[in-house]
Amino acid sequence: MSIEHAATWTGDLEQLRPFYERYLGARAGDLGMPSIPTSRDDAIAQSTGLAHLAFALGSEAADDELAARVGTDGYRVVDCPRRSGDGYYEAAVLDPDCNRIELTA
Helix, strand or coil: CCCCCCCCEECCHHHHHHHHHHHHCCCCCCCCCCCCCEECCCHHHHHHCCCCEEEECCCHHHHHHHHHHHHHCCCCEEEEEEECCCCCEEEEEECCCCCEEEEEC
């Protein structure tokens, strides 16, 4: 089983776009790549939020490197790379809208 896509709301697409492009390889309009979050004025959807988005990076080293780079670039790392209680090797960072992004090995 895999997640086909995930969506989140933003009031500032131009602030969010560089984060997803730089760190997660997203490209607006590219098929087969994670999509850029889109902006829409929908108070109900925006108030529900989401728990997190998780991206598998393929290795613990890749997880360590990306978490460090995100933190060095001034974004908040809320959980340093570690083994979670459910067995994942993961780090957690916040995007510019404070959505939790889990980076897994």
